[in-house]
Amino acid sequence: MSISERKKKILAAVVDEYIRTAEPVGSKAIAANAGLGCSSATIRNELAELVNMGYLEQPHTSAGRVPTPMGYRMYVNELMERQKLSMEETEEINRRLNQRLQELDDTISDVSRLASQLTNYPALALTTQAAVTIKRFDIIYVDANTFIIVVMLSNNSVKNKLVHLPVSVDQPMMQRLSSLFNSGFTGITEDQITPLLINSTERAADDTMGLTSVIAAFAISVLNEAKIPASFVSGENRLLSQPEFRDPDKAHKLMGYLSGGGYILPPGVTMSGPNEVKVLIGPENVAEELKDSSVIIASYDAGDNTKGLIGVVGPTRMDYSAVAEKLSLLAAGLSQRLGGGEGPPEGIHNKLIIKGDISNE
């Protein structure tokens, strides 16, 4: 059964109103506000059919209607009006982005905090990284018992480690090690650092004190850490301002899941680019804890095969339009600043694609 234009308008009105008030929406309210010239009785007939079709439901016989996940899905895919952000909001985002963005690693917590502040929902930021290699290897001799390892990665982040030794080393040895590592350990991934390689380096450096393995261990740990997706959740407390989380148990469960670094992107679902925003509504989420929440995700490109995700979690009664818009802008801004992006973040407004699991446009 196809859905008439009027039904669509009514559905949109129900969702809009419900998002605004968190109260079931009655026929009278729609007749009064939605501006389609018909009486509440007519609306009632239509509402009954929308319930039959699965877009709406009633908490109980004498209550108004509430959107089902399917209703939200329809709303997100076809009905919702794209909220243009106000000039102030757009500027606010850009201002904040410019404020401090150095390394991606420092930034991930900032990104999630920013997303949470802007949307007033809990937000989660994470980065994943394709194969990272070491680009450059330096060892700084501090004194006979101390040196600093400085490693520059293919994604242009720089890691260092201060090493204190129980024994003394001389400067030539450090220099030898530095150049050996710089030639032998650059351009390779973590699993290419084999015991064989370490051994041969150790022999070549004439290292009898196990320095080589200390340095190699650092190299491995750095590459390892870069591979593990870093994630950061913030603003969990904002959940509590949502009426659907007034039940502390419900809130506790979801917050626990989030703080535990729970993944929000279902396995197998991939993000295509910074212009795409994914919306996962209620049961479309795989995690049990998210089954009656919604998640909105944007991805950004941080250059050098580093992808980042920004996700926002809230009740299914979320302000999809505004949040999607904000995340999209944020993601575009990040892509642009962190290397991958090219277009100006303004342009994004006209290209925003919103997708979800059961979308089939």
Next chain:
Amino acid sequence: MSISERKKKILAAVVDEYIRTAEPVGSKAIAANAGLGCSSATIRNELAELVNMGYLEQPHTSAGRVPTPMGYRMYVNELMERQKLSMEETEEINRRLNQRLQELDDTISDVSRLASQLTNYPALALTTQAAVTIKRFDIIYVDANTFIIVVMLSNNSVKNKLVHLPVSVDQPMMQRLSSLFNSGFTGITEDQITPLLINSTERAADDTMGLTSVIAAFAISVLNEAKIPASFVSGENRLLSQPEFRDPDKAHKLMGYLSGGGYILPPGVTMSGPNEVKVLIGPENVAEELKDSSVIIASYDAGDNTKGLIGVVGPTRMDYSAVAEKLSLLAAGLSQRLGGGEGPPEGIHNKLIIKGDISNE
């Protein structure tokens, strides 16, 4: 009016029971459990006096008694039995501490997470730093447009920054800058980096491209950041498992305060050392948001004038003994591992001093 031994026992029984059950404690329950050989009527008389003295209060006429902040204070200062941690708990703490402790900076989030996990309350960790200076300055030449600044601080943490230039620089220039900074910018605090110093360095290096100010800016920002106390809150969601925070508004308010990095140590109150644990009960806290919560704080010494704090926040009905014990152990372990400490963390058990604002032992 002085307080009799029996009153003390009764008070302790009330607090213990209330901590356990979160329900007002009646005279019958005390007569049955506390093991002082007298009837509930006697207990009732004593309870009435304890109410008069301000140690207890009644939610309403026909309810049991609940400790007042003053009652908790007495309990913490004099009455509570020091809970020895079980072997497993002690080992758990040490195991977790050993697991990963590299730089203090990385650690602060781990410390707070750990404290929160161990105590099941939200926890906050922070470090403050007395004057930090630069100990060593290196500039690594990567290519004509790229170099890495590596700065080692007096607290032995190492910071780096990758700089991309729009113009080309030659290696000798970098070397010149490196050694100039290494001699001119080490051993001084942030406010000693004056425009004068920057200018003279610039001239000495023959730098016409503004490199000097880029590098100096990094030096300033590093020293600045080291000065700002880093703080990290985790486990906010654990608040929700406490019955006194079943009211979402109350929980939201406190969690908001915590996530905002709200300070928990009243200004002017200082921590004397890792063996001391401070307890701030309800209204003893200065922050309005903490007025009906309690805070338990331990401090650790991370070497080189760096002090750290671990704080745990909960309802006034907290398990003071267990939490204080755990925090103390954690703080001692951190002190020991991060440089400042000397004694083995086991020894701490016998020296634990618990203090608070109105303590006057």
Next chain:
DNA sequence: GTTGGCACTCTTGCCTTACGAGTGCTAATA
């Protein structure tokens, strides 16, 4: 000083009732 007994207070849970919001249905209407 301690204890048993008892009347009193106050909360909690439960039931009943009244109200109101919103529906579904029917019959009249354009």
Next chain:
DNA sequence: TATTAGCACTCGTAAGGCAAGAGTGCCAAC
């Protein structure tokens, strides 16, 4: 045929009343 007005019906919510139970305070006896 689609729309509308009208009306009975349903159901959740708030308010009031009642009984049960926990715990106290006090008194008189020990």
